[in-house]
Amino acid sequence: MANDNEKLLSDDQAREVLKRIASMYPDAKGELKWDTVFHLLCAVLMSAQTTDKMVNSVTPKFYVDYPDSFALAAADITDIEDHIKTIGLYRTKAKHLKETAQIISSTYNGEVPKDKKKLVKLPGVGEKTANVVLAEAFGIPAIAVDTHVSRISKRFKIVGEKATPHQIEKRLEQLLPEQEWIHTHHAMILFGRYTMPARAKNKDPYSFLK
DNA sequence: ATCCCGAGGG
């Protein structure tokens, strides 16, 4: 086997790494622009495999033209596509946005459910998106495992190379007290985005810690 | 495992 000599960090070692990352970004918070919970859901759905900067460049007009789930549910699919054409995966996202809006407007009376099981059933909404909505919009402790959280967890050997997003989420949640989940999650994203990007591959991960 | 998919950076 090629990779079985990977030694994972102990719980204490992993907590120390997470603590240092968290302390490097004391004011870390989400960088997506949003006003209502429904719009946050739309923005997070759009953010798959796309920088939040790109998402923020299309959402202001999107929010004005589609003020709520009822408006988006009734919108023409090609019109939605035109609003988000500059971000990646735009056809899939437009389809999911409209279908999600239809469910929220008809089944939930226009209100985004505060419930992970219900959120995950929406088209285009997986565990990561659901966790972002729960944490950002409702302040419910959750750790959304995106590309940054995944990469950092693996690079520091907090989890194994083959760990799934769900396994990473459970591992991080087990290591940290609930009240630190949201902040640590944000700090890991900023650390991954600005301090230890994916390209910084052959460097010692610890050289990026303060 | 594969597809979706434009923009930005190196």
Place this chain on the structure above:
DNA sequence: CCCTCTGGAT
């Protein structure tokens, strides 16, 4: 040119 970006559905 190549790699990456707060993934999810099939």
